[in-house]
Amino acid sequence: xxxxxxxxxxxxxxxxxxxxxxxxxxxxxxxxxxxxxxxxxxxxxxxxxxxxxxxxxxxxxxxxxxxxxxxxxxxxxxxxxxxxxxxxxxxxxxxxxxxxxxxxxxxxxxxxxxxxxxxxxxxxxxxxxxxxxxxxxxxxxxxxxxxxxxxxxxxxxxxxxxxxxxxxxxxxxxxxxxxxxxxxxxxxxxxxxxxxxxxxxxxxxxxxxxxxxxxxxxxxxxxxxxxxxxxxxxxxxxxxxxxxxxxxxxxxxxxxxxxxxxxxxxxxxxxxxxxxxxxxxxxxxxxxxxxxxxxxxxxxxxxxxxxxxxxxxxxxxxxxxxxxxxxxxxxxxxxxxxxxxxx
Amino acid sequence: xxxxxxxxxxxxxxxxxxxxxxxxxxxxxxxxxxxxxxxxxxxxxxxxxxxxxxxxxxxxxxxxxxxxxxxxxxxxxxxxxxxxxxxxxxxxxxxxxxxxxxxxxxxxxxxxxxxxxxxxxxxxxxxxxxxxxxxxxxxxxxxxxxxxxxxxxxxxxxxxxxxxxxxxxxxxxxxxxxxxxxxxxxxxxxxxxxxxxxxxxxxxxxxxxxxxxxxxxxxxxxxxxxxxxxxxxxxxxxxxxxxxxxxxxxxxxxxxxxxxxxxxxxxxxxxxxxxxxxxxxxxxxxxxxxxxxxxxxxxxxxxxxxxxxxxxxxxxxxxxxxxxxxxxxxxxxxxxxxxxxxxxxxxxxxxxxxxxxxxxxxxxxxxxxxxxxxxxxxxxxxxxxxxxxxxxxxxxxxxxxxxxxxxxxxxxxxxxxxxxxxxxxxxxxxxxxxxxxxxxxxxxxxxxxxxxxxxxxxxxxxxxxxxxxxxxxxxxxxxxxxxxxxxxxxxxxxxxxxxx
Numbered sequence: 117x118x119x120x121x122x123x124x125x126x127x128x129x130x131x132x133x134x135x136x137x138x139x140x141x142x143x144x145x146x147x148x149x150x151x152x153x154x155x156x157x158x159x160x161x162x163x164x165x166x167x168x169x170x171x172x173x174x175x176x177x178x179x180x181x182x183x184x185x186x187x188x189x190x191x192x193x194x195x196x197x198x199x200x201x202x203x204x205x206x207x208x209x210x211x212x213x214x215x216x217x218x219x220x221x222x223x224x225x226x227x228x229x230x231x232x233x234x235x236x237x238x239x240x241x242x243x244x245x246x247x248x249x250x251x252x253x254x255x256x257x258x259x260x261x262x263x264x265x266x267x268x269x270x271x272x273x274x275x276x277x278x279x280x281x282x283x284x285x286x287x288x289x290x291x292x293x294x295x296x297x298x299x300x301x302x303x304x305x306x307x308x309x310x311x312x313x314x315x316x317x318x319x320x321x322x323x324x325x326x327x328x329x330x331x332x333x334x335x336x337x338x339x340x341x342x343x344x345x346x347x348x349x350x351x352x353x354x355x356x357x358x359x360x361x362x363x364x365x366x367x368x369x370x371x372x373x374x375x376x377x378x379x380x381x382x383x384x385x386x387x388x389x390x391x392x393x394x395x396x397x398x399x400x401x402x403x404x405x406x407x408x409x410x411x412x413x414x415x416x417x418x419x420x421x422x423x424x425x426x427x428x429x430x431x432x433x434x435x436x437x438x439x440x441x442x443x444x445x446x447x448x449x450x451x452x453x454x455x456x457x458x459x
Numbered sequence: 460x461x462x463x464x465x466x467x468x469x470x471x472x473x474x475x476x477x478x479x480x481x482x483x484x485x486x487x488x489x490x491x492x493x494x495x496x497x498x499x500x501x502x503x504x505x506x507x508x509x510x511x512x513x514x515x516x517x518x519x520x521x522x523x524x525x526x527x528x529x530x531x532x533x534x535x536x537x538x539x540x541x542x543x544x545x546x547x548x549x550x551x552x553x554x555x556x557x558x559x560x561x562x563x564x565x566x567x568x569x570x571x572x573x574x575x576x577x578x579x580x581x582x583x584x585x586x587x588x589x590x591x592x593x594x595x596x597x598x599x600x601x602x603x604x605x606x607x608x609x610x611x612x613x614x615x616x617x618x619x620x621x622x623x624x625x626x627x628x629x630x631x632x633x634x635x636x637x638x639x640x641x642x643x644x645x646x647x648x649x650x651x652x653x654x655x656x657x658x659x660x661x662x663x664x665x666x667x668x669x670x671x672x673x674x675x676x677x678x679x680x681x682x683x684x685x686x687x688x689x690x691x692x693x694x695x696x697x698x699x700x701x702x703x704x705x706x707x708x709x710x711x712x713x714x715x716x717x718x719x720x721x722x723x724x725x726x727x728x729x730x731x732x733x734x735x736x737x738x739x740x741x742x743x744x745x746x747x748x749x750x751x752x753x754x755x756x757x758x759x760x761x762x763x764x765x766x767x768x769x770x771x772x773x774x775x776x777x778x779x780x781x782x783x784x785x786x787x788x789x790x791x792x793x794x795x796x797x798x799x800x801x802x803x804x805x806x807x808x809x810x811x812x813x814x815x816x817x818x819x820x821x822x823x824x825x826x827x828x829x830x831x832x833x834x835x836x837x838x839x840x841x842x843x844x845x846x847x848x849x850x851x852x853x854x855x856x857x858x859x860x861x862x863x864x865x866x867x868x869x870x871x872x873x874x875x876x877x878x879x880x881x882x883x884x885x886x887x888x889x890x891x892x893x894x895x896x897x898x899x900x901x902x903x904x905x906x907x908x909x910x911x912x913x914x915x916x917x918x919x920x921x922x923x924x925x926x927x928x929x930x931x932x933x934x935x936x937x938x939x940x941x942x943x944x945x946x947x948x949x950x951x952x953x954x955x956x957x958x959x
Contacts, residue, residue, distance in 0.1 A: 324572045324573050325568075325571060325572065325573060326566050326568055326573060328573075329559065329563070329566050329573055330564065332552070332554070332555060332559075333552060333555070333559075333563050333564065336552035336553070336554055336555060337550075337552060339550070340550040340551065340552055340563075341563065341564065342534065343512075343514065343534055343544075343546065343550050344534070344550060344563045344564045344615075345533070345534045345535035345537075345538045345539075345564050345565070346535070346563060346564035347533070347535065347564075405552065405554050405555075406554045
C-alpha cells in the first residue's frame with residue numbers, strides 16, 4: 117500500500133475525477149486559498165507605484181521599501197497570533213492594550229542596562245502567557261464569549277496601564293533598541309527578520325503540529341472535535357496564549373522602535389481591529405476552520421502598502437479610512453462568493 | 460459468536476435538570492453481534508448511547524467492557540476503551556480532508572511533527588479494507604456525498620480499533636441502493652469481531668441485519684428479543700404499546716381529485732433534463748429516486764430556490780416563474796425541506812415563533828387580523844397533535860416528530876394550495892410517522908396538491924396516489940399507487956427503459 121496521491125486515485129465518477137485532477141494541479145502556490153490575496157497585493161503595488169510616481173514621489177526605492185517592511189512588522193506579528201485564534205473560531209480584542217502594557221513593562225524592566233535585556237524580555241513573555249491563559253480560561257471555563265472576554269481583558273489592561281503610568285516610560289536599553297529597531301541588512305530590516313521568524317514558527321505550528329491540526333479542527337466545529345475525543349479547552353487556551361505572546365513580542369518591538377514604552381502605542385495603532393482586518397483580508401474565515409498564515413501576511417502587506425501610498429499622497433485620514441473600509445468589505449464579499457461557488 | 464459479553468450496561472440511570480430520562484437500562488452486547496436498538500424518538504436511545512460514548516456520565520449504573528468496569532469522563536476515554544460511535548448528524552469537518560478527519564485529535568507525530576505520510580497511508584489502507592475506491596485520503600470532505608461521508612465516519616471508528624461500534628440511524632440519510640453498501644460494510648465489521656449496536660427506525664433493516672433486538676420505551680428496556688423469533692408487528696406493538704391496524708391512511712378516491720394545481724413542462728436546470736409532470740388538487744404524488752437523482756432539485760426549482768434553465772411551471776393553469784421562494788409562498792406553495800434543523804426551523808426560538816415564521820413574512824401584521832382562516836398557535840398545535848410543554852418551549856427541545864409538526868404548522872398557517880414534502884418522516888419514530896402520514900392525507904383530502912419526496916419506498920408506496928421515479932435528472936417513469944418496490948427500483952437504477 118503506497119500513499120495515494122490525488123492524481124493517482126481511480127475516482128468513481130467523472131465529476132470527482134475532474135475534481136481530483138484539479139486538486140492535483142492546485143498543489144503548490146495556487147493550492148492556497150490565499151492566492152487571490154497576493155494577486156490583489158500585486159495589483160495594489162502596481163497601482164500604488166503608478167499613482168505615487170505620477171504624483172512625483174518615490175515608491176519602489178530602497179528607502180521606501182524599507183519603510184513599508186518596517187511598518188508591516190508590528191501589525192504583522194500580532195496578526196499572526198490573531199490568525200490562530202480566529203482559525204479557532206475565537207478572536208482577541210485585548211491585543212492592543214497588551215501591546216501597550218508590554219512596551220511599558222519592557223522599558224521599565226530594562227532600565228537602560230544591557231544586562232537587563234534578557235530578563236526583561238522573559239518577564240514580558242511571561243506577561244503574555246499570563247494574559248493569554250487568563251483569556252483562554254475565561255472563554256473555556258467561565259464560558260464567556262470570546263468577544264466579551266477579550267474586550268473585558270482590554271479594559272482591565274487599560275485600567276492597569278492608566279493606574280501605573282502617566283506617560284511614556286523611558287529606559288529601553290540603547291543597544292537593544294538600535295539592534296532590533298534600526299539595524300538592517302540591505303533592504304531587510306532586522307525587525308522584519310523577527311517578523312519572518314515568528315511567521316515561520318506560526319506557519320509551522322499550524323501546518324505540521326498536532327496543536328495546529330487541532331486549531332483547525334476546533335475552529336471547524338467545536339462539537340465535532342469534542343465528540344472525536346479532542347480536548348478542546350486545551351486547544352483554545354493554547355491558541356490564546358500564542359496570540360498574547362505575539363502581542364507582547366509586538367510590544368517589545370515597538371518599545372525598541374520608540375526607545376520607550378508608551379501607554380497609547382497599542383490603541384493608537386489600532387492593533388486590535390487592524391489585526392482582525394488583516395486576517396480577514398487574508399482569507400481566513402471569521403467563523404474559523406479555514407484560512408492560514410500565508411493569507412494573513414498578504415493581508416498585512418496590503419494594509420502596509422495602502423498606508424504608504426496614502427502617506428505619500430498626503431491623503432487625510434478620512435479618505436484613508438474610507439478606502440480601507442471599502443477594501444476590507446470588498447475582500448470579504450469576494451470570499452463569500454468564492455465559498456458559495458465551491459460548496 | 461461467543462457467549463462472552465463484550466459490553467454490559469447495568470442499571471443505567473440519567474437525569475437532566477431533574478427529569479429522569481433513563482430509568483435503569485440493562486443492555487449487553489457480544490463480540491461479532493449486531494444488536495439492534497429500536498424505540499420511539501425520545502425513548503432514550505440517544506442518551507443511552509451517549510453515556511456509553513462518554514458524552515454524558517450516567518448518574519447510576521455500571522458499564523463493563525470485557526468484564527472490567529469502566530467510567531468515561533470524556534469521549535476520549537471511551538474511544539481509548541474501544542467504543543466508536545457514528546452519530547446521526549455527521550461529525551466531520553468539511554474543510555479538512557479525509558485523512559485529517561479520520562485522525563482528528565490523534566494525529567501521528569514524528570519528532571513533534573504531524574506525520575502526514577503515515578496518516579494518509581493508514582487512511583488508504585482503511586479505505587482499502589472496506590473496498591472504497593471512489594475517493595482517497597486527500598479528498599476534502601466537502602466534496603463527498605452523504606454515503607461517502609458515512610464510510611469515512613465508520614472507518615474513523617474502525618481506525619480507533621473500535622470493538623464496539625454504535626451506529627445511530629445510519630441509513631436515515633441514504634438512498635435505497637446505498638443502504639446495501641452500508642450493510643455489506645457492517646457485516647464485514649461483524650466478521651472482524653466488532654460488536655455493533657444498530658439504532659434504527661426502519662424495522663425492515665433491523666430484521667435484515669440484526670441478531671438481537673432490544674426495544675426501548677420511555678427510558679427503560681421493554682424487551683430484548685432474538686431477531687429470528689419475532690416479527691415486525693410484535694416489535695411495533697412493543698415500541699408504541701398499542702396495536703397499529705395499518706401503517707398508512709387509505710388512499711384518496713377518484714372523485715376526490717380536482718383540477719391540476721401544479722404542472723411542470725419540460726423543466727430543465729443544471730441537474731434536470733426535460734421533466735414534465737402534473738399534480739392535482741387532492742392528490743399525493745410520490746417522487747422516488749436514488750440520492751442525487753434530482754428529486755430535491757425538482758422541488759427547489761419549482762419553489763424558486765434554484766434557477767430554472769428552460770421549461771415552464773404552472774400553478775392553477777397559469778405559468779409562473781418564481782425568482783425567490785417568497786414569491787412561491789405568496790402564490791400558495793409550501794416546502795417542507797429535508798433538513799428540518801438547518802432549513803426548516805429556528806431551533807433556538809419558540810414553537811409559537813416558528814409556527815408564525817412563514818405567515819409573518821407574507822402577510823403584513825395589519826392584514827393578519829382580517830385574513831380569514833388563520834389559526835392560532837393553539838389551534839395549529841391541536842390540528843397537528845403537537846406534544847409540547849407550551850407555545851414558548853424552544854423547538855430544539857422537541858423530538859424529531861414534534862419538530863416536524865412545527866414545520867408543518869408553519870406552512871399550514873400560510874394556507875397553501877400546493878405542498879412539497881422532502882423526506883417528511885426522516886428520523887421520526889414509528890408512532891409519530893403514522894401521525895404525519897395521517898396529516899398529509901388529511902391535507903390532500905382538503906384539496907391540497909401534495910408532492911412527496913421520500914427515500915423510504917414503503918412510505919412512497921403506502922402514501923402516494925401516483926409515483927414518479929427519477930433517474931439521473933430525468934423522469935424515468937410513472938407508476939400507480941401501490942406499485943411494488945422492485946418496480947420502483949428498476950426505474951430508479953435505470954435497469955429498464957420505460958416511457959414516461
